[in-house]
Amino acid sequence: xxxxxxxxxxxxxxxxxxxxxxxxxxxxxxxxxxxxxxxxxxxxxxxxxxxxxxxxxxxxxxxxxxxxxxxxxxxxxxxxxxxxxxxxxxxxxxxxxxxxxxxxxxxxxxxxxxxxxxxxxxxxxxxxxxxxxxxxxxxxxxxxxxxxxxxxxxxxxxxxxxxxxxxxxxxxxxxxxxxxxxxxxxxxxxxxxxxxxxxxxxxxxxxx
Numbered sequence: 001x002x003x004x005x006x007x008x009x010x011x012x013x014x015x016x017x018x019x020x021x022x023x024x025x026x027x028x029x030x031x032x033x034x035x036x037x038x039x040x041x042x043x044x045x046x047x048x049x050x051x052x053x054x055x056x057x058x059x060x061x062x063x064x065x066x067x068x069x070x071x072x073x074x075x076x077x078x079x080x081x082x083x084x085x086x087x088x089x090x091x092x093x094x095x096x097x098x099x100x101x102x103x104x105x106x107x108x109x110x111x112x113x114x115x116x117x118x119x120x121x122x123x124x125x126x127x128x129x130x131x132x133x134x135x136x137x138x139x140x141x142x143x144x145x146x147x148x149x150x151x152x153x154x155x156x157x158x159x160x161x162x163x164x165x166x167x168x169x170x171x172x173x174x175x176x177x178x179x180x181x182x183x184x185x186x187x188x189x190x191x192x193x194x195x196x197x198x199x200x201x202x203x204x205x206x207x208x
Contacts, residue, residue: 026066033058049083058079064176066073068182069184074112074202081109109147115174117142117153118162119181119193126182127191141198 017041019082037058041051057080082094117138124134135155168175185193 023066026062029065030058030062046087049087053080053083056083057172064180069188071181071184077112078109106160110151110173113142113145113147115165115204116167116177116181116197117158119178119185120198121158121162122166122178122182123185123194124191126186131159138198145201 004194016092034055037051037055039051040054041048044050056076060080063069069163069186076092086095121131121135121138125131126139135158139154153182165175165178170176170179185197189196
């Protein structure tokens with residue numbers, strides 16, 4: 001696919017398949033998407049922001065379709081979210097360190113954190129833990145994560161996040177991330193990795 005056809009057919013990396021893509025195909029798609037990102041970087045008059053955001057998404061997608069842990073993409077997706085915040089006139093501390101005490105968008109961080117909390121509940125229930133008791137424990141641990149601001153987190157909050165994500169279409173971004181993290185935790189990390197996530201907080205999450 002040429003840069004021109006990428007520009008005409010989509011405005012970023014395409015939606016993902018339901019199963020792991022073969023490496024040759026994944027590399028071809030990565031090259032196409034990075035070509036498109038470079039096209040935006042060189043031609044769009046926004047100081048390169050759209051190209052950088054698209055490149056971050058392209059590499060994150062490559063990690064996804066080749067079956068890598070979705071946690072590896074957290075820094076790239078955090079950078080992309082910061083760039084999108086900037087496009088909306090919101091100072092994100094990833095790009096503007098002096099924005100820590102000013103207007104700060106936490107919407108992307110909150111969505112990421114709520115997905116992690118929900119998938120921890122899903123994984124522990126799959127491992128045999130009771131829903132209500134587990135949701136209460138997750139709420140107590142997740143309440144210490146730095147991303148919530150004044151939002152109150154309780155057992156119902158965690159269960160509602162889980163139910164909301166599970167009700168999404170299978171191809172929606174948050175549902176895809178949820179399913180991939182659940183699979184990775186159950187197949188590779190197990191209970192120990194779930195407990196580490198609950199203790200340390202989601203990857204890419206600011207500590208303060």
